[in-house]
Amino acid sequence: MKYVQYVNTVIKEQLSANSNIVLYGQNIDAGSSLSGLTRGFKVNEGFIINTQNSENLLVGVGFGLMLNNISSVFFMKQMDFLLLGIDHLVNTYNIIRQTNPNASFTVFPVTVDSGFEGPQSALNNFDDFCSIAGVEGYSFTNKQDTQCIISKFLFKPGFRILSTGQKLLREEVLDLKVEYKDPNCKFFQYNKGNNATIICFNQSLKYGIELRDLMLKKSLTSSLFSINSHLNADYEYIFQDISLTRNLIIIDDTKSKNRLSNTFLTEVLSKCSINRYKIVYREPQINDYFPREDSLEIDYKGVINEIFIKI
DSSP: OBHHHHHHHHHHHHHHHOBSEEEEETTTTSTTTTTTTTTTOOOBSSEEEEOOSOHHHHHHHHHHHHHTTOEEEEEESOGGGGGGGHHIIIIIHHHHTTSOOSSEEEEEEEEOOSSOSOTTSOOOOHHHHHHHHTOOEEEOOSHHHHHHHHHHHTTSSEEEEEEEEHHHHTSBOOOOOOSEEOTTSSEEEEEOOSSEEEEEETTOHHHHHHHHHHHHHTTOOEEEEEEOBSSOOOOHHHHHHHHHHOEEEEEEOOOOSSOHHHHHHHHHHHHOOOSEEEEEOOOOOTTTTSSSOOOOOOOHHHHHHHHHTOO
16 A cells, blocks of 8 residues: 555544544645545535645634634645745744644645655755744654554644655555554654664654664664654653663754754763764755755665774
C-alpha cells in the first residue's frame, strides 16, 4: 500500500468516529484530492468545503469555528502556503490559547520535500512554524507513528499542525517494529542497541534506518529514535539510552536554520557523558532551490568511521 493511501485510511477512521466537523481546503473533494490524501472523505453532521487559495482567511476561519465549538481540519497542498497564515498562527492564537476550547482546529499541510517543484514549493521548515508561533506540531513517517499521532491529535480540543513529507506519500508505507512509544507520541524508538544512539529529526527516519543497517554489517548495534514533535519535549528516556551507548548520531533533513536538533544536542551535552557525537544536516548550497532531487547526502562510511575511529 502506498503511504498516501494509508494516511487517507487512518484519517477516515477518525472522521467516522467524530461528528459536527468541517473539512476544507483547495480541491480536497475535487480533482486529485491533494494527490489522493483527501480522496473519499465523508463527514457525519458536517461539511466538506472546496475553497479558494486564501490561506490567511482560511486559517482565521478555523480559529473562528473552534471558538464556536465546531472542530475543523484545514488540509493544505503544501506547507509553503501556511506562510500566508502566520499572523493568525501567532497573534490570533495568542488570544485563543488563554481559553480552554472544547473544539479542535488542525492545520494539515504537506511538507514539500521531493525537490522538483522549484523555489516556491520547497519550504521544509516545520520547526520554524512551531517556534515562531509556539504551537504544537507533529510529523509522521510510517504506519506506527501515523496511527498514533492522527488518532490522538486530529480532533483533540485545541490547535496544532500535523504534516508528513510529500516524498514519503508516494512510496510504500513503512511498517516498523516499535521498541518504545512516548505516551504523547512525541518520539518513537525502533531499535535497541549497545554501540550508538541514532536520533532522527523531521523526515529523516529513512536515513537513520540506512545507517543502522550499515552499522549492523560491521557488527555494531544501535538504538534508533525518531523525534515527531517539533517543539522541545521531555527526552529523559532518550538521555538514558545515550548515557548507555555513549555515542550519538543526529540526523536532521530540515532546511531550517533554527533546528530543534540543535536544542536537543545542547541538552544532551549538558546532561549526558558521551564519548563522541556527530550531527548530520543540510549544508547550504547554491542549487538548494533548483528543481532537482531533494535528498540529504550522507557519507555513511565517514559517519561510522568518525564515531568508531575506522572500524
